[in-house]
Amino acid sequence: MSDEKGLPAAQVARRSTSYDGLSAWGDRLHWLEALPASGDLVLATWTAEHGVTLDGLPIGNSVHAYGGGSIVANDVGTWVVGASDGQIRRADNGVACTDSPHPHGDLAFGDGLLVCVRETESGDQLLAISPQTGKEQVLRRAPFLASPGLTAGRLTWSQWGSDAMPWDCCEVWVADYDGRRIGGARRVAGGLTESAVQPRWGPDGYLYFISDRTGWWNLYRDRAGRAEPVAPVQAECAAAPWELGYANYAFLPDERVAMTVQQGPSCRLAVAEPGWPVRTVELPYTSLKPYLAVVGDRVATIGSSPNRAPEVALVAVDGSGEVEILRCPELKDQSVDLALPEVMRVCSAGGEVTVLFYPPAGHASGPVPMILRPHAGPTHHSDLRLDWQVQYFTSRGFAVVDVDYRGSTGYGRPFRQALDGQWGIRDVEDCRNVAWHLLAIGRAAPGAVFISGASAGGYTALRAVCEDGPFALAVARSAIIDPVRWTTTAPRFQRAHAACLAHAGSAVRAHEFKAPALLIHGERDEVAPIGDVLALAHSLRRHDRLAGLISLPGVGHSLSSSAALVSALEAELGAYRAVLDGRWTVA
Structure with missing residues (x-):
């Protein structure tokens, strides 16, 4: 690639x-x-x-x-x-x-x-x-x-x-x-x-x-x-x-x-x-x-x-x-071959979840490396719109899959509340089932399925590699690490959210990781303070499960500056290639 x-x-x-x-x-x-x-x-x-x-x-x-x-x-x-x-x-x-x-x-x-x-x-x-x-x-x-x-x-x-x-x-x-x-x-x-x-x-x-x-x-x-x-x-x-x-x-x-x-x-x-x-x-x-x-x-x-x-x-x-x-944005180069999404409905836990599947640009058919993305929030949803970060990866031969797991908005109040007290469980289950489905129908390549998320999506990504499953690597930007602890460190507005979602076993624990993780975090993040991420990185290093730690000085929760976004994208791509090239193997 x-x-x-x-x-x-x-x-x-x-x-x-x-x-x-x-x-x-x-x-x-x-x-x-x-x-x-x-x-x-x-x-x-x-x-x-x-x-x-x-x-x-x-x-x-x-x-x-x-x-x-x-x-x-x-x-x-x-x-x-x-x-x-x-x-x-x-x-x-x-x-x-x-x-x-x-x-x-x-x-x-x-x-x-x-x-x-x-x-x-x-x-x-x-x-x-x-x-x-x-x-x-x-x-x-x-x-x-x-x-x-x-x-x-x-x-x-x-x-x-x-x-x-x-x-x-x-x-x-x-x-x-x-x-x-x-x-x-x-x-x-x-x-x-x-x-x-x-x-x-x-x-x-x-x-x-x-x-x-x-x-x-x-x-x-x-x-x-x-x-x-x-x-x-x-x-x-x-x-x-x-x-x-x-x-x-x-x-x-x-x-x-x-x-x-x-x-x-x-x-x-x-x-x-x-x-x-x-x-x-x-x-x-x-x-x-x-x-x-x-x-x-x-x-x-x-x-x-x-x-x-x-x-x-x-x-x-x-x-x-x-x-x-x-x-509208000024686009000097209009030659990009855009990957357009296919909207899917995938069975999970007796119900269905909605998926946006972006194939690699110009790819006809067959299994390919795949990046599955649980959205941030988690009380949010995937948008059916042009996302240049998706195109960054599809232009390099990856498929990208956005998942509206249980807890997403756009599906009514009961679906939105289905994640209460079940964060890190039902969202992970839905993401895992989507990945298994795409592997079964030949759209994803075995051993080359990754999970990546930001904020709440980063938490879901980390929890997903704490269990046996299809994911070879997790990438977590601005991730929450421990929802119970987050009830005290989150902004005043979001502490009730943390309390509603959390459960006794919801923390991310390094010794449970089955696959490596790349952690990307702003040092000025006030929504998910970097301290928990630094502690997790230290523990993951001891367990030989740290694919990298990118600490961004002067950057907050959203990685909104060009320099921060470029650093995050290039680090993420490098981590995927390390797995695909055999430089990261998990027994």
């Missing part, structure tokens, strides 16, 4: 531009754009008159560890959260309107006020801030808060407890607010067995929100204290709320609502309108990020597909199929 025709790692890093956090006001559209070299997020602004302009100030926040909701605009200007200090400031002049040691996020405008969430060590605060004077008022305190909205003296937000995750138990609340105090607070939806998220005041005056009370996250409207389904579908109309500021639906003119609809790894755009069935908007995208905004009568979205890199676009919803691309 020569490198001569393989996609260079540096090109993968350059091509991996990402966009997030759409926000619109009038004819202005904003988003966050990642700079490939540094991984910094900066403000991008589009208008029909001036096109796209970029601001150099790094933007973002660390609320709930993963941030979100760092942009908001009104008729006066645009406000952002500075990545360096988590404070809200005017985008045009950089002047801050907050001065706090704590970060802010989930920005919204209403009644001339900025409303947002501020996270402190003891919990969250819902704030109302005068953008002119900086005067602020704490409206609500709770362990966790999100989605503030204020319209005509009516306030809404979502909240959940310190012992839960918002995709399991989340409540939507409303209250009156006269500019001085709030009153009449009441819970509208959500509870111990219901996740209600993304509350938003509609142009008709009603409160809208998304709830999984039927087992699927669907859109509802609160009318006179009754939750009324707006667009019932057997699909997920919300993403698991890892970040603040998600907007899986947006209001269009003429009482229409645009929304994302996810089924497994595929996502589409749909429109709900009074008196009509939910209508799919035909687009060239199979993956949509959880950010919709409306500019005029068009919907702004961040879409992609297996042969199309993520792009910011305005799409018509009138049936014309018109798509205006506002921003």
Whole structure:
């Protein structure tokens, strides 16, 4: 497998531009754009008159560890959260309107006020801030808060407890607010067995929100204290709320609502309108990020597909199929032979799991070396979209397989909760069964099956080689090592997640490894601190099971900079080749 025709790692890093956090006001559209070299997020602004302009100030926040909701605009200007200090400031002049040691996020405008969430060590605060004077008022305190909205003296937000995750138990609340105090607070939806998220005041005056009370996250409207389904579908109309500021639906003119609809790894755009069935908007995208905004009568979205890199676009919803691309990666070399995925359903433990199988580029048939990838999260899913890291390996003769194991989103609440208390067991079982299946049907080469994951996926990869099975090597980026210990070292937001997933035997133990492992970790990782990985590496070395340790100075959990990604890809490829060349053998 020569490198001569393989996609260079540096090109993968350059091509991996990402966009997030759409926000619109009038004819202005904003988003966050990642700079490939540094991984910094900066403000991008589009208008029909001036096109796209970029601001150099790094933007973002660390609320709930993963941030979100760092942009908001009104008729006066645009406000952002500075990545360096988590404070809200005017985008045009950089002047801050907050001065706090704590970060802010989930920005919204209403009644001339900025409303947002501020996270402190003891919990969250819902704030109302005068953008002119900086005067602020704490409206609500709770362990966790999100989605503030204020319209005509009516306030809404979502909240959940310190012992839960918002995709399991989340409540939507409303209250009156006269500019001085709030009153009449009441819970509208959500509870111990219901996740209600993304509350938003509609142009008709009603409160809208998304709830999984039927087992699927669907859109509802609160009318006179009754939750009324707006667009019932057997699909997920919300993403698991890892970040603040998600907007899986947006209001269009003429009482229409645009929304994302996810089924497994595929996502589409749909429109709900009074008196009509939910209508799919035909687009060239199979993956949509959880950010919709409306500019005029068009919907702004961040879409992609297996042969199309993520792009910011305005799409018509009138049936014309018109798509205006506002921003996409600049690809100087278009000659890459893309590997396109085959969607499979594979039996596992009496049920089925969904798999994306990417054959080597240009490969006809027959068994090949294979890299199986459990996704991060684990409360997440594989995306049906172009992933340049996949192409890095398929361009070198590997097949890549993405697995939506039990616990993934996109399949309803029961499937999502199937991993509770079973992390490192059911996910591993599903990955192992997928690998055995692909070996049995001649798609994978015996002795050349690898497993690779990041974060929670890295944990699954490590657990998978602690048992007898088909995997010749595990690669773990930014991995969790001990879920029980992680309940104390994880960010405040995720400690309940760790507690929900963990069990007494969930730790990764070096003496149980049946195959070697490559560990790749950022030294500044605050989600999964590097200490546990260093200890595991020491033990694996003593047991002759360490394929390598790549410690990345100055790098956090996501390996977002070009240099970090290049180092990780090249180390991973080198580890696979060591096994294939016989330099790593396991008795």
